[in-house]
Amino acid sequence: MTGAEENPACPVSEVLDRVAGKWAIGILIAAAKGPVRFSELERGVTGISRRMLTLNLRKLEREGLLVRTVYPTVPPKVEYTCTDMALELCETLLGLVDWAKRHGADIAQAHAAYDAAQEARPSVTAAL
Amino acid sequence: MTGAEENPACPVSEVLDRVAGKWAIGILIAAAKGPVRFSELERGVTGISRRMLTLNLRKLEREGLLVRTVYPTVPPKVEYTCTDMALELCETLLGLVDWAKRHGADIAQAHAAYDAAQEARPSVTAAL
DNA sequence: CAGAATCCACTCCGATACTG
DNA sequence: CAGTATCGGAGTGGATTCTG
Numbered sequence: 001m002t003g004a005e006e007n008p009a010c011p012v013s014e015v016l017d018r019v020a021g022k023w024a025i026g027i028l029i030a031a032a033k034g035p036v037r038f039s040e041l042e043r044g045v046t047g048i049s050r051r052m053l054t055l056n057l058r059k060l061e062r063e064g065l066l067v068r069t070v071y072p073t074v075p076p077k078v079e080y081t082c083t084d085m086a087l088e089l090c091e092t093l094l095g096l097v098d099w100a101k102r103h104g105a106d107i108a109q110a111h112a113a114y115d116a117a118q119e120a121r122p123s124v125t126a127a128l
Numbered sequence: 129m130t131g132a133e134e135n136p137a138c139p140v141s142e143v144l145d146r147v148a149g150k151w152a153i154g155i156l157i158a159a160a161k162g163p164v165r166f167s168e169l170e171r172g173v174t175g176i177s178r179r180m181l182t183l184n185l186r187k188l189e190r191e192g193l194l195v196r197t198v199y200p201t202v203p204p205k206v207e208y209t210c211t212d213m214a215l216e217l218c219e220t221l222l223g224l225v226d227w228a229k230r231h232g233a234d235i236a237q238a239h240a241a242y243d244a245a246q247e248a249r250p251s252v253t254a255a256l
Numbered sequence: 257c258a259g260a261a262t263c264c265a266c267t268c269c270g271a272t273a274c275t276g
Numbered sequence: 277c278a279g280t281a282t283c284g285g286a287g288t289g290g291a292t293t294c295t296g
Contacts, residue, residue: 013154013174015228015235020148022269026141038278046141049270054279064238076276076277085231092223099220100143103213107143110192150288166258177290182259204257204296 018063023048023056025093028082031066032090035079065089146191151176151184153221156210159194160218163207193217 018024026045030036036044042053057080060066065086071077082090146152154173158164164172170181185208188194193214199205210218 012225012228012232015232016153016224017150018235019224019228020150020153022145022148025144025148042278050279051271052269055269062239062242063235064242070278073277076279078278085234088231089224089227092220092227095220095223096144096147096217097140099217100140100147103216104139104143106213107146107191111190114190114192170258178259179291180289183289198258201257204259206258 015063018059019089019093021056021059023052024060025096027053027056027060028065028086028090029093029097031080031082032087035069035081038078038080041080060086146187147217149184149187151180152188153224155181155184155188156193156214156218157221157225159208159210160215163197163209166206166208169208188214 019028023045026048027041030041030044038053038057041057042048042050045053048056057066057068061068061080065083067081067083069079069081071079147156151173154176155169158169158172166181166185169185170176170178173181176184185194185196189196189208193211195209195211197207197209199207
């Protein structure tokens with residue numbers, strides 16, 4: 001056991017929180033393939049709003065995971081690139097994605113089974 | 129409902145969202161070591177409230193990541209155990225924790241540098 | 257001990273509109 | 277194109293109280 005993730009003072013939990021966001025994984029993986037433009041991300045990361053994309057981009061840049069490069073051209077062009085640190089992280093993240101792919105069906109099934117069990121069990125708050 | 133589950137392009141995102149919660153990682157890792165009781169988790173997962181622990185426990189159980197075992201003893205005893213699927217996931221999660229440990233300092237530094245750069249940059253909204 | 261229920265504060269997030 | 281500003285609803289999460 002590491003014990004570090006249970007330490008209130010340890011930065012691990014804090015760091016993990018930043019990466020654990022709803023969109024961070026998708027953004028990082030998209031950026032891992034190479035420099036990506038804002039609008040490419042907007043299209044690539046399914047379901048994200050412009051606001052959330054901007055917010056997450058800033059956050060990741062602040063964490064030192066992304067580098068923001070502005071090209072002062074007439075149509076503004078901004079590229080986001082993963083840092084080495086982020087590329088390393090992406091390796092792990094890809095493992096997470098792989099796990100999700102392999103067990104997606106299992107999870108869906110467990111889901112259904114659990115819900116069915118709950119529905120069968122009479123409870124005051126079950127009817128929702 | 130996020131609507132992610134009706135998106136055929138990203139069944140992975142949906143699954144990832146469930147694991148991406150603030151507490152899920154800590155809980156799973158704690159449970160990976162063996163059967164854990166409710167109050168052990170309450171103490172082990174630093175900073176979690178009873179409410180959030182319960183909520184996350186239910187969610188993880190529903191995902192098929194944890195098995196809840198109730199012992200009908202006089203002082204109620206409940207144990208949570210990782211499923212095989214969850215143990216597999218924990219391997220990856222541990223990799224995440226490891227990454228966070230290795231780069232915690234880098235991130236803190238990037239943080240400080242970014243904030244300093246923002247403070248130095250005169251802006252209408254910079255004054256905080 | 258393990259949880260359920262309720263209240264309330266805070267934050268997240270999307271939609272929209274505006275800027276350089 | 278790549279943002280920023282603002283609003284309001286929805287969800288998150290803590291503290292507290294009550295139960296078997």
